[in-house]
Amino acid sequence: MTPIPVIEVSRLTKRFGDLVAVDGLEFSASSGEVTGFLGPNGSGKSTTLRAIVGLNLPTSGTATVNGVNYRDLAYPLRHVGAFLDPKSLPKRLRARTYLRILATSNDIARSRVEEVLDFVGIASVANKRIDEFSLGMAQRLGIAVALLGDPEVLIFDEPMNGLDPDGIRWIRQVFSSLAVEGRTVLVSSHLINEVATVAHRVVVIGRGRLLAQGTVDELTVRIDAAVAFSSHDNEGLVALVRGRGGTVTRSEENSVTVLGLDADTIGQLAMEARIVLTQLVTLRDSLEDSYFELTEQSLDFSVGH
Amino acid sequence: MGSLVSIVRAEWLKLRSYRSAFVSLAVFVALGAGFGALTGWGTHHAWATMAPVSRATFDPLATSLSGIALGPIALGGLAVGFITNEFATGHLQGTLLAVPNRTRLVLSKIVVLGVPVALFAILTSFAAVLAFNATIDLAHERVVFAHPGVTRSLVLAGLYIALAVVFAFAMGLLLRKTALALSLFIGIYLAVPIIVQLLPWHWVRVAQPYMIGSLGASMLSAATPADGLNVWVATGLFTVYTVVLTSLGVVRLLRTSL
Known part of the structure; x- marks a missing residue:
């Protein structure tokens, strides 16, 4: 299956007052691939992901999925599954109740709730209130939320945070198998090693600008060996x-x-x-060396700024 | 519009999942029916010693519904919290991922709050009148359902409470902080009328009938109260206030990055 660009970010700029969080960013993520979205903390990753799913409106430029703005999707969860922030889970609700509410809002069969609960391995604790969940369990619930509508596109912001090594290995397997099924998977991280083994392609940003994009191999070769x-x-x-x-x-x-x-x-x-x-x-420099070399400058600049 | 129905159902499921929603409704019903019984009982005992003027102007319906008039205070927390809690916890982000059309989301929340609350308020008003009639024990001062305006007032009680609840919700939508929105809402109901009475300037009192607390009195009475607005003018005005505040809240929400 040839990868087709599905998530397309084009000349995306987002300003908050005087702060330019994202500056003319341009990249895409394709079907059948895991795309690693990398950059230091504060480089504009979350702002970009939020623009893709319509949580913020671009100052200029576009961020679309299959050529459509997220806000124009009538049943978005059936097309795009996103989990961006563990805080977005309602703490006072039971996990199962929350999934049922989301399923109802997008006309998704209720049986699907049990399927995703089983899949992420929290079916036995699904009647607990979310505030009783550990961070790792909350991340698993977040993945269940993203998978609920069986979407072709999946977007995760720092999904490995708070996961133990077993959890990280599990989540990598999940991403790989989702890509094998032909889905588009976009995963952000500030730690390159978290995604290097699973990402087909990486997009590296710093200070809201694109620093590099390509396969993991291409990124490594860029650096003088x-x-x-x-x-x-x-x-x-x-x-x-x-x-x-x-x-x-x-x-x-x-x-x-x-x-x-x-x-x-x-x-x-x-x-x-x-x-x-x-x-x-x-x-051959390790990917991590390349990443450091790429982002160092953007970091230096921000410190001196 | 298939999705609007789905969103309403989802928000309804969400509202029912919060125990505090049931507590607020229980307080409202107890307040409404309880005041009906209490005012009936109180009037029964005070009647013999009441001044002739008070007897002549005694309005059994308005008296029996005095608990309903306080209803917005019982339900304000529920209405404000239905949106401010989502702002406070970050849960709104999850909601907006499922429902990116923010206008539809607000509309759905209003339906989910307003419709059941209106029905509850109508039933509670009936209960309040029945409790009043049972305790007043003065045949000539009971509320007679067949009298003109009585049924209308009971239905308008439902509308009044629904509008008040949506107004409180809109305040939460606009201000986003639970404590700020709730205290301002209750302030508008309780404090502003008192402050207006205390102010020395005469012209301020001209504004009195147009304030939310006074609108309630007009809507809940069978007859137009002295220095109050006509019932339909009051209903219209309250609707306008609520629509304007909600629109401001929606505009702010549409412009916000989350």
Whole structure:
């Protein structure tokens, strides 16, 4: 199944008074994929997600699902399931009652309430009041809320918050299987490792602007990769590398790390000088390094601002 | 409009899920019927010593419904809280995800509050009159249902309470803080008429009949009260106040980012 852009954010700008929370943001999330929506705290992720589901109106630009504004959907829960904030759960109601109220409001069969309660594993406590729930149980209820209308589009804001490792593993499996079913899944996080293993694509923002978007691999390659080598004559090879404009970033007894030259060039240099290479590796930066590198600038800027 | 019906049903389910809703209604019924019995009993005992003027102007219907006139105070908390609680807890966000059309949401909440409350108020008014008649024990001062204007007043009691409840709800919608909206609402009912009486300027008293508390007196009497408005003018005016306040609340809600 070819991914088709479903959630489309186009030149989205949202100002609150003087504060520009989102600034000309442009990205999309496609069907059959989990899209990771990344950025430091305060970078405008929540504002963007809220614009997509009609909780705030853009100052300019658009945020649509299947080309439609969320506010124009008569039965929104059947198309888009979103869980943005555990505070949006009514604490004084019982979990089952709340799901029934939501189902009623969107003409969703009542049997669906029991299905999602079973699916997220809180059926046995569904008659408790929500204020008796732990944060982890509340997150599970939130996922039940999002899945209630069996929607093709799912949006979650920091869904791993408050989950234990088991819960995080479970939620990743849920996201993957939803994408496999052809749904569009948009998941925000300020921690890249939370979504790196599950996201097909990532969108990185900082200070309300798009910093990067692409597959996890593309994002990693963007960053200048380092090359490490060891040889029978490290000193000689280092001299040659410097002569070609490479920068030695680390030099240990057995291994030298170089920036600015690729493995191919270094291998060529070694062969020409008849130096025996015992190791030659391109060090791919971890996604986390790329993420830090991307967002650091936006953070620095905000601190100095 | 299929979805409007669904939203009304959902809001009804929500309202019924809160125990405080039943408590407020119980207080209202007890207040309405209880005042009916109390005023009947009190009048029965005071009749012999009452001044001739008081006897001549005695209005059995208005007296029996004096508990209903206080009804807005019993139900104001329920009405204000039906929207301010959602603002206070953040629950409104969840509601708006399910119902993004905010005008429809407000309309549904008004229907869910107003219609049952109106029916309850009509029944409670009947109960109040029956209790009054049973305790007054003076055949000539009982409320006679067949008299002109009596049935009308009992139905208008329902409308009056419904309008008051929607007015309180609209105040909550506009102000969003439970304590602020509720104290202002009760202030308008109880404090403003007293303050107006105390003010030295004569012209302020001209405004008295147009105030919400006085409108209630006009709507609940079989005859137009002295220095009060005609019943239909009062009903219309209260409706206008409520519609205007609700519209302001809706406009503010439509402009808000959540």
